Amino acid sequence: MRAETSVAPALSAVAPARRWARERLVEAGVEPSRLEVLVLLVSELVTNAVAHADPPVVLRVDVDDVRTRIEVTDGAREEPVLRNPPPTALGGRGVMFIDRLSSSWGTAVEEDGVAVKAVWFELRHDHVPADLARFVREP
Template identity: 85%
Template sequence: MRAETPVAAELSAVAPARRWARERLTEAGVEQDRLDMLVLLVSELVTNAVAHADPPVVLRVDVDHERTRVEVTDGAREVPVLKHPPPTALGGRGVMFVDRLASAWGTTPEEGAAVKAVWFELRHDDVPADLARFAR
């Protein structure tokens, strides 16, 4: 299953994008134990795009038998940076969540109006290291 939707370049668009992703992932048969984590990571990518990037912003989901891939394209050249903020910081943890919970993530150049895609994948047979200790 592949689907995409445009996202308004404003923070108020994050919740509708999250709902859209949950609906598509549910339709694709993503298991409930993975669904909430995927929606959290979608929220982080979309939030970064609308807060720090330039339009157009597009959210894509692609689910196959091996993995779920999520991409958010935007018009900014700056790529996200993995940070390790102190516990007192109010933000800066989005990419860290993606890095720790996804099977893989990165950025790729795009052509046309969008300049880059920020993406993550979650393999269906993968248990992220940070969650493995809770799986017992």
């Protein structure tokens, strides 16, 4: 299953994007134990895109037999920065969550007439990230 939607370049668009992604993931049959992790990471990825990038912002969901891939494209070239903020910091954890909770992640720059940056992550269906293993019960 593949789907995509445009996301308004505003923080108020994060919740609707998260709901849209949840609906697509449920339609694709993603297990509940992975669904919540994916929705959290979608929220982080979309928040970073609308807060730090240039429009247009597009959210893509791709689910196959092996993994779920989420991708957000935007018009900025600046790549996300992996930080390890102190516990007292109010932000800066989005990419850290993606790094720790996904199976893999990365960025790419596409140039089909217009420069577009893609930030993506994948969660393999057979993978439970070490940071979540103690919280997730396998069926």
